[in-house]
Amino acid sequence: MSVDAESFQAAFQAAQLDLAAKVEQFNAAEINAEKIDVKDPAVIVQDLAAQTSHLRKLKFRFLEQNAKAKYIRNIVTDIDDAAFVTEEDNQLLDAQAAEKKEQLREAKQTLAEGRQEYRELAPRVEAEYVRLKDAAAKAQDLTQKIIDARLALTRLRQAHPKPHLTISGAEQRLTDQVMEMQELSDQISEAQKNVAGMKGGVKTGTQEVEKLRADRAEAEKAVKAAKVNADDDSLMPLYNQHVASLKLHKSVLDMPNAVQEKENALQLEYVIERQPISIQLAFHPNTRQLADVNVTGLDEQGVDVSEVLGKHTDANDVPGLVAGVLNIARVVAAS
Structure with a gap:
């Protein structure tokens, strides 16, 4: 019995719990409200109850072990060196215990009043809390949008370096384009x-x-x-x-001359606005089927009539071919 008590006392002293300093440190600690993870009040009550129960168990075990240690120390110590507990000591301890109990009761009463006040104030500040929470989320969203807008603006500046087009320059360019479009409309x-x-x-x-x-x-x-x-x-x-x-x-038809070069070939010569145009028609032998067409006089002016020639050659439409070529020549001469 004495060996167990002494080993427990040695282990207790070696642990260096320093409970008094821990209590002072806990009471003096400042709580940062911003770092607290806000939970449901019901969850907080459960956590508080669990912590209170755990502390009560620790307190009871400490008192039990302390009483055992004192009892064993008094038994194993010589009677001359043993510490006697008198009635006055017990009365003094009872007075101190009563005083501490009264302080504890007052502290519990204050805590209960504070909890009741918190319960009454919670519904009042809930709406403000929700509003502030929404405002914080909105502010965070706006901050992200501002960052994105700045990033997009930076990219635009990199993609479009100076000199930038001013409002007056843009209006002048718009006026010039409108005038150009009007001139083109008149030409059309x-x-x-x-x-x-x-x-x-x-x-x-x-x-x-x-x-x-x-x-x-x-x-x-x-x-x-x-x-x-x-x-x-x-x-x-x-x-x-x-x-x-x-x-x-x-x-x-502005055709001064028509020459039959071969039995199946015919050359038509026209003069459009003093510009000679020659159309050479080649037919398949012994048929009226148009085989090939060659136009000279328009190449020098950069005019391509291959589409008209191909269309009317496939359709074997000689009048349409001649009329189409002459229309193109007249349009070119008029321009």
């Missing part, structure tokens, strides 16, 4: 008017050509019906009329 309107006039002229020329074709057909029928030789004087008026029709047809 003028070109559309010219195209409309050319279309009217082409339509009139086409009607005249159709009329001349009809006259030519009538003349051919008259020649076949007459069945006269070349010396017959009655053929001369028809010949002259046919020649005059051909001249009129050439003048309408």
